[in-house]
Amino acid sequence: MKILVIVRQTPDTEAKIQANSDGNGIKTDDIKWILNPFDEYAVEEAVQIKEKTGAEVVILTVGADRSVDALRQALAMGGDSGVHIKDESFADMDPYALGKVIGSKIKALGDIDLIFAGKKWIDEESSQVPIQVAEEIGIPQATLASKVEVDDASKTVKVTSVIEGGEEVRELKFPALITVEQGINEPRYASLPGIMKAKKKPCEEVGPDGINGDEIGISGEALGAAGSRISVNSIEIPTISRSLKVLDGRAEAVQASADLAKLLREEAKII
Amino acid sequence: MSEIWVLVDKAQDVVRNVTYEGLAAALKLKEKNGATVCAIYVGDNAGAIEADLGKYGAEKFYKVENPALSDFNPSLYATALSEVIKKHNPDIVIGGNTLKNQDYLPRVASRTSAGLSLDSIDVDINSSSALEIKKYKYSGKSIATIAFHDVKPMIATVRLNAFKPIEGSGSPEVIAESVELPADENYKVVETKIIPKERPELTEADKIVSGGRGMANGENFQIVYDLADSIGAGAGASRAAVDSGWVPYEMQVGQTGKVVSPNLYVAVGISGSVQHYAGMGSSKVIVAINKDPDAPIFQKCDYGICGDLFDILPALTDEIKKLG
Numbered sequence: 001m002k003i004l005v006i007v008r009q010t011p012d013t014e015a016k017i018q019a020n021s022d023g024n025g026i027k028t029d030d031i032k033w034i035l036n037p038f039d040e041y042a043v044e045e046a047v048q049i050k051e052k053t054g055a056e057v058v059i060l061t062v063g064a065d066r067s068v069d070a071l072r073q074a075l076a077m078g079g080d081s082g083v084h085i086k087d088e089s090f091a092d093m094d095p096y097a098l099g100k101v102i103g104s105k106i107k108a109l110g111d112i113d114l115i116f117a118g119k120k121w122i123d124e125e126s127s128q129v130p131i132q133v134a135e136e137i138g139i140p141q142a143t144l145a146s147k148v149e150v151d152d153a154s155k156t157v158k159v160t161s162v163i164e165g166g167e168e169v170r171e172l173k174f175p176a177l178i179t180v181e182q183g184i185n186e187p188r189y190a191s192l193p194g195i196m197k198a199k200k201k202p203c204e205e206v207g208p209d210g211i212n213g214d215e216i217g218i219s220g221e222a223l224g225a226a227g228s229r230i231s232v233n234s235i236e237i238p239t240i241s242r243s244l245k246v247l248d249g250r251a252e253a254v255q256a257s258a259d260l261a262k263l264l265r266e267e268a269k270i271i
Numbered sequence: 272m273s274e275i276w277v278l279v280d281k282a283q284d285v286v287r288n289v290t291y292e293g294l295a296a297a298l299k300l301k302e303k304n305g306a307t308v309c310a311i312y313v314g315d316n317a318g319a320i321e322a323d324l325g326k327y328g329a330e331k332f333y334k335v336e337n338p339a340l341s342d343f344n345p346s347l348y349a350t351a352l353s354e355v356i357k358k359h360n361p362d363i364v365i366g367g368n369t370l371k372n373q374d375y376l377p378r379v380a381s382r383t384s385a386g387l388s389l390d391s392i393d394v395d396i397n398s399s400s401a402l403e404i405k406k407y408k409y410s411g412k413s414i415a416t417i418a419f420h421d422v423k424p425m426i427a428t429v430r431l432n433a434f435k436p437i438e439g440s441g442s443p444e445v446i447a448e449s450v451e452l453p454a455d456e457n458y459k460v461v462e463t464k465i466i467p468k469e470r471p472e473l474t475e476a477d478k479i480v481s482g483g484r485g486m487a488n489g490e491n492f493q494i495v496y497d498l499a500d501s502i503g504a505g506a507g508a509s510r511a512a513v514d515s516g517w518v519p520y521e522m523q524v525g526q527t528g529k530v531v532s533p534n535l536y537v538a539v540g541i542s543g544s545v546q547h548y549a550g551m552g553s554s555k556v557i558v559a560i561n562k563d564p565d566a567p568i569f570q571k572c573d574y575g576i577c578g579d580l581f582d583i584l585p586a587l588t589d590e591i592k593k594l595g
């Protein structure tokens with residue numbers, strides 16, 4: 001069995017976000033980058049399946065040179081090899097173009113049985129790319145998995161997914177794409193030997209030449225920003241402006257509570 | 272004449288509010304481009320909902336019904352919607368940012384060569400007559416203005432609670448469409464469990480009361496539930512409370528939990544970390560209850576009480592009940 005995990009490098013959750021001088025992106029110089037927190041669950045799930053079945057785990061990412069760190073972290077957690085799609089012309093791709101580029105590379109890799117991804121990219125605040133990848137390669141998907149049961153013999157996977165108001169069990173035939181919910185497992189820390197080993201694991205770098213546009217119905221020059229459907233015009237950093245009316249309830253809890261209830265009723269008109 | 276489509280979302284037999292919020296977004300766009308606002312239902316049985324849709328602004332109602340859509344299979348839903356889009360060529364398609372829409376609209380976008388942006392907090396038509404939306408990026412720390420290129424359709428989902436339904440009157444012209452759906456051997460729904468909820472779903476709730484590490488254990492959450500029930504609110508939690516095993520993950524609000532924008536958010540025994548704020552910072556009114564006067568949440572709230580939550584919470588519930 002062969003499993004592929006799509007990962008993304010994102011700014012650290014604590015990172016201070018500032019607009020860049022063009023005003024349509026963010027300043028990246030002082031940012032600490034991490035593996036998208038949700039992707040850790042996807043990598044862990046794949047590695048656990050590998051430990052049970054001997055599957056091979058390929059980690060794939062798209063992004064600037066620095067993204068290799070996210071790739072290496074996933075390899076240190078137990079991935080076997082990496083694919084790093086990188087080129088300046090890929091920098092401004094929207095999810096539509098990304099879905100096509102990642103999809104075409106996965107098609108070219110061939111014989112992948114399962115694809116895992118985190119449920120959301122915290123930088124883009126979006127969950128759409130993995131699904132667009134599934135569509136491009138023509139395979140089913142189950143999102144927000146809280147449980148995954150693989151049956152290699154029958155080439156099927158049973159997925160319990162979070163849905164609005166409850167949960168749903170779905171059975172998918174290989175190949176299939178699964179996005180995982182936080183808490184599906186306990187992602188391991190990469191051990192020191194793991195990190196050392198990860199440095200030596202094979203990692204293929206893929207540029208525009210390595211992506212066959214014909215297969216996905218777009219010409220070479222439309223692979224990057226030109227193949228996109230949307231673009232960011234501007235980024236603003238909202239300032240927090242709140243009224244900060246804090247009452248002291250340390251001595252007189254009941255009085256402070258009565259005052260707050262009144263404020264919420266009469267001033268905020270919210271209850 | 273150009274059309275803006277709004278996806279109809281139903282829970283059992285009723286149209287969900289998010290549909291009317293989507294119609295409100297479409298009405299805003301219509302003011303700019305004069306397009307016809309249309310509702311579109313994709314599913315196994317629409318029922319008699321056209322009057323409701325008309326009341327909130329739909330001038331036309333496309334009905335795409337097929338028994339194969341009784342289970343939710345994202346691929347089949349995508350086929351159904353894509354076929355009808357290709358036939359009628361709407362300029363813009365709007366849906367609520369529901370889990371279902373997030374699950375199948377990416378496929379629709381790929382199939383119809385469309386742009387898609389999820390979770391918009393505002394929509395507009397720009398000077399190039401294209402859809403332009405605003406959405407949070409980088410975990411609520413920035414707001415991006417995103418313009419669609421001149422490729423139709425332009426598809427966007429809108430954040431729940433971001434638009435206020437606009438009531439009017441009208442009765443839409445109903446257009447029934449049929450689609451052929453091939454059997455899908457690759458995807459099967461085995462079991463659907465709807466777990467009855469005592470309180471409103473967080474992403475849809477108008478009010479939310481959340482507890483954090485300050486609650487000290489799971490039993491103590493009862494006083495959070497008591498306050499929540501006194502104002503008809505949903506109940507949430509910080510990651511610290513979830514990780515401690517006091518409450519289930521589905522209650523987590525934040526960067527790696529649910530993103531919510533209620534009218535009222537009450538944070539109880541929650542310090543106000545950036546990751547928590549990322550999930551609730553767009554709430555209209557934020558109330559904090561914390562015993563530490565230096566807790567960061569007191570720099571990010573509208574109202575607050577500094578004090579012991581075990582004294583404040585029961586008192587606050589009482590006082591609210593007294594107000595009636």
Ligand SMILES: Cc1cc2nc3c(=O)[nH]c(=O)nc-3n(C[C@H](O)[C@H](O)[C@H](O)COP(=O)(O)OP(=O)(O)OC[C@H]3O[C@@H](n4cnc5c(N)ncnc54)[C@H](O)[C@@H]3O)c2cc1C
Binds near residue numbers: 524561578581
């Ligand atoms: C990658 C990543 C993702 C994360 N995602 C999330 C997320 O989605 N959501 C989230 O919430 N966090 C998230 N976190 C965790 C976040 O950093 C904080 O650790 C967490 O939000 C803290 O929860 P808390 O405010 O309940 O606890 P604390 O920070 O420990 O605060 C507890 C507060 O309770 C107060 N308190 C204690 N006792 C009382 C009392 N008796 N009466 C009144 N007040 C009292 C204290 O003064 C304190 O301010 C994430 C972290 C990382 C690294």
